Amino acid sequence: MTCYPDKSLTVSAGWLIDGTGSPLARDIQLDISDGRIVSISDRDDGQVKCRETMDLSHCTIIPGLIDCHVHLSMPGNEDRSFRDSQLNNSYDDIRRVIAGHLMEHSGYGVVALRDGGDHKGHALRYRDEYLIKGRAGVVIKAAGRAWHAQGRYGSLIGRSPLYGLDLAQSISLIKDIPDHIKIINSGLNSLSEFGKETPAQFDPGQLGRAVKEGKKLGLKTMVHANGQQAVKIAIDAGCHSIEHGFFMGDENLGVMAEKGCIWVPTAITMEAYSRIFRPGTPEYDIAKKNLDSQLKQISMAIQYGVNIAVGTDSGSPGVHHGKAVHEEIRLFMSAGYTIEGAVRCASFEGAKLLGLEETAGLLTPGMPAVFIAVRGGPESLPDSLGNIETVFSQHRAG
Ligand SMILES: [Zn+2]
Known part of the structure; x- marks a missing residue:
């Protein structure tokens, strides 16, 4: 009610x-x-x-809860082919999907969320069209289309820099101004080789200029990064939040605490994979190990004083809109947070990241x-x- x-x-x-x-x-x-x-x-x-x-x-x-990392255009369906088939859907089809996801968020007590991008920028368009009507009462902050390097992971949720231009120049030409910039600076976590790092997508100069360009537009930058090198480049570039951050290592955590860079660990993504794959398969074992490794990093981050915000990556396989926020809170508590601390991560920390500290959290x-x-x-x-x-x-x- x-x-x-x-x-x-x-x-x-x-x-x-x-x-x-x-x-x-x-x-x-x-x-x-x-x-x-x-x-x-x-x-x-x-x-x-x-x-x-x-x-x-x-x-x-x-x-009211805040989810700092979702993909409103994508369902948390476990059937990959169904999810992928959504990619080419028109805005009119996706509009209904987004409305349904917002209802789910609302039902689980989520009052605001930050979208991490989709292939066609549908979530940003939805935000524009429903901003005033406020469907389901959930505040949407949207990245539009995320940015990834040519030929690297990310086309599912974004685009690469425009031909002949670097990342910062491409950002400077954005027409549909989003609420924040989303940059992808590594690949996904491997489910066949534990802890395998992928190279950074952008070098320190490219990423530094891009974050600066975002600031000129008055926007924060969220960076998808896993592994020590990709995370280090993102922190040094001055990004506002590290998304995922699997295998980033203690040194990066220490620097994040110093700089006030917020971490959104999305640990639930790996628990979701462990539910999708059958026990005994390599993918199941590695998903479990990835989750354990991330929970250990969260424990370490608590000791270092890193500000952590709840974000779920809802819309990823097996990560369901709304419900996943509760699951991430549970995982945070298993990593050492008190309930008060975990609630802060799911409310006030998110409000700060989304620029809603005057009205929520x-x-x-x-x-x-x-x-x-x-x-x-x-x-x-x-x-x-x-x-x-x-x-x-x-x-x-x-
Ligand atoms: Zn994501």
Whole structure:
């Protein structure tokens, strides 16, 4: 159920996780006026009777979730041929697919997401056409078509630089201005050889100039990179986030912590592969090892103080829109995050990355009251995320 309250309201909650990463609060009330949180205090059952109230005393409330890496044009279908057949679909066909994916995100408590690109830029077009209508109430930030080097991985979600021009020059000529730039700087992770690195797609000069060009347009750059070399080039280029970052190594993690570069590990992609392949096959074993390796890197990143945001790569094989956010939160907790820390990664860290820190990600006084309520106490999380009682929002998160 989604509620669209009017003016003043007091929400009585059993537990509050506010998105800052601070320890949760017990038995609180949120006073809300015109959709914004006015105050958070200990629950006063005498006082709340004087106002319109919402009783969520049996629930834990957390900020609306943010998925920092999705592909809205692609289904998380496990059948590769079905997924690939979607590639050449027209915008009119894909429009319905995107609308369905947004409904799924909304149902799982996702209030904002960042699209990492598609072959024809359909998600960006959808964002433009539905920006005002706000279908499903989910904020879309879209990259349009991603950039990859000629002849290298990436045509599935983008294009290579224009003929005769380098990456930065090509970015400078973008007509449909996206919300951020997406650059692919390595290949995919191998499922036949554990830890195999692919060469970087762009050299330090090319990538550095491209990130700078994005900044000139007022845009952040997200870089798909796996392996030490490809990740190092992306960090040195000044990119804002490393996507995936499998096998990047401790040294890169240390530099990311220093520079404030955000990491979006998309660990769920490997768990999804381990569900697709039969146990005993090489692909199954390597997907499992890739996942373990990534969870170890996340543990190390927590120690180093790297800012990590939840992103799922939804639309990849077996990675389903909306649901995967809950799964990534569970994986973050298995890597060492507390529930408060994991929620911060799935809310406030994402809000900062998407430029929504004024409107989403935190449940603190002054912020819009955009939250989800799940039955039970914090001990039931993250499993209880699968059973959301209420998504509360007076308006969209951005
Ligand atoms: Zn992706």
